[in-house]
Structures are given as structure tokens and as C-alpha cells.
Amino acid sequence: MAASKPLAVRLLEQKRVAHEVFAFDDTIRSAQEVARVTGMPAEQVLKTLVVEQDPPKGKPYLVMMPSPLEIDLKVLAASLDVKKLRMATHRDAERHTGLQVGGISALALIGRGFDVLIEETATLFDEVLVSAGQRGYDVKLGLEDLVALTSARVVRAS
Numbered sequence: 001m002a003a004s005k006p007l008a009v010r011l012l013e014q015k016r017v018a019h020e021v022f023a024f025d026d027t028i029r030s031a032q033e034v035a036r037v038t039g040m041p042a043e044q045v046l047k048t049l050v051v052e053q054d055p056p057k058g059k060p061y062l063v064m065m066p067s068p069l070e071i072d073l074k075v076l077a078a079s080l081d082v083k084k085l086r087m088a089t090h091r092d093a094e095r096h097t098g099l100q101v102g103g104i105s106a107l108a109l110i111g112r113g114f115d116v117l118i119e120e121t122a123t124l125f126d127e128v129l130v131s132a133g134q135r136g137y138d139v140k141l142g143l144e145d146l147v148a149l150t151s152a153r154v155v156r157a158s
Contacts, residue, residue, distance in 0.1 A: 006132035008107035008139055017149065019141040022129065026136030029102035031067030034138055038129060042068050045129045045138070046122055048104045050093035051076065054086040060096050061085075062106045064130065064146075065119035069158040076117075079155040100135055106150040108133025118152040 005013075012019045022038045031047035038045070045067045052060040061080075063071065073085045090101045097104050097114075106116045107130060122128060125143055132139045146152065 006103075006105075006108065006134040006137045006139075008105050008130070008132040009137070011107055011110065011149070012139060012141065015149070017141060017145050019139045019145075021132065022138045022140065024136055024138075026102075026134075029135070034129070035067060038138065040129045040140070042066070043121075044125050044127065046118075048106055048131055050088040050096060050104065051085050052088050052092070053082055054084040059113050059115065060088055060093075061117055062097075062104070062109065062114045062150075063117045063119065063155075063157055064106060064122060064152065065157055066122055069119060069121065072158050076155060076157040079157065080117075099133055103131055103133055103135040103137075105131035105133040106152065107131075107139070107146070110150060116150040116152040117155045117157065118147060119157040120154050121158070123154055 024037045031045045035042040035045040043066045046064040047067050049063045050060050077085045129138045129140045
């Protein structure tokens with residue numbers, strides 16, 4: 001493992017939450033590709049998207065959703081009872097989170113004031129794979145643990 005553990009791994013160890021770390025080439029950015037190299041079903045690999053109100057107001061949302069799904073901003077806006085949403089640009093996502101695209105993780109951003117959301121279809125699984133907060137590292141953990149740690153709200157987003 002790298003000299004310094006990813007933020008999410010340190011958090012899970014500190015809280016004694018059962019997890020498994022997966023390391024892979026840090027040039028991989030796609031959750032679909034992560035599924036391929038880790039052997040996890042794509043539906044259980046959650047991508048974390050940074051979504052802002054349009055125009056921006058307050059902190060953006062962190063939306064975790066199964067990698068094969070595409071976000072529907074109108075459906076998500078209706079779920080949140082907000083007028084309009086937009087995807088944050090890569091630059092804005094990195095500026096807001098302090099993490100690189102491909103390594104953005106709700107677990108690594110606990111306590112930073114983000115509203116964390118999880119797409120309802122992700123709740124069909126007992127275990128999921130999410131970014132560990134650093135490119136090239138993901139962690140597999142129980143869905144219940146992920147929701148409890150991040151205080152994620154279940155929403156429709158696709």
C-alpha cells in the first residue's frame with residue numbers, strides 16, 4: 001500500500017468498520033473500468049458525482065450512484081425539491097472537495113458540510129465499492145455502514 005493511506009481507509013480503520021481495500025492503476029477514472037479491474041459487478045461500484053444548484057447556492061451535493069446509471073438532473077431536482085441542478089465542472093468539483101476527479105469520496109469528506117445522497121437503486125445491494133478519496137484506491141464496505149457514516153439520504157437520481 002502507498003506510504004500514506006487514503007482518507008477513507010484511515011476513517012474506516014479508526015471506526016473499526018469492516019472493509020476491503022482495492023488498489024489499481026491511478027490513471028483509471030471511470031467507475032465502469034474500476035468494476036472491470038476489481039471484479040465487482042458494475043451495479044455495485046458507486047461513482048460519486050458533484051452536483052450544484054443552478055445558479056450555485058451553498059455547498060454542492062455529493063451523489064453516489066451505481067456506475068452504469070446516468071444522472072437525471074430533473075429527477076434529482078424533483079427529489080430534492082429544488083428548482084434546477086447542474087453538474088459541477090471537473091475544476092469546480094476539485095475546488096469544492098479538495099479531491100481529484102476519479103478520487104472524490106463522500107467517506108473522505110465526512111464532517112465537511114456536504115449533503116450526501118445515494119441513488120435508490122444502490123440500496124438493492126448489501127456491499128458496494130466506493131472511492132477511498134484518492135485515485136487508484138476504492139473500498140468495499142457494507143451499504144448500511146456507508147449510509148450511516150456519510151448520513152446519506154436515499155433519493156431518485158436516474
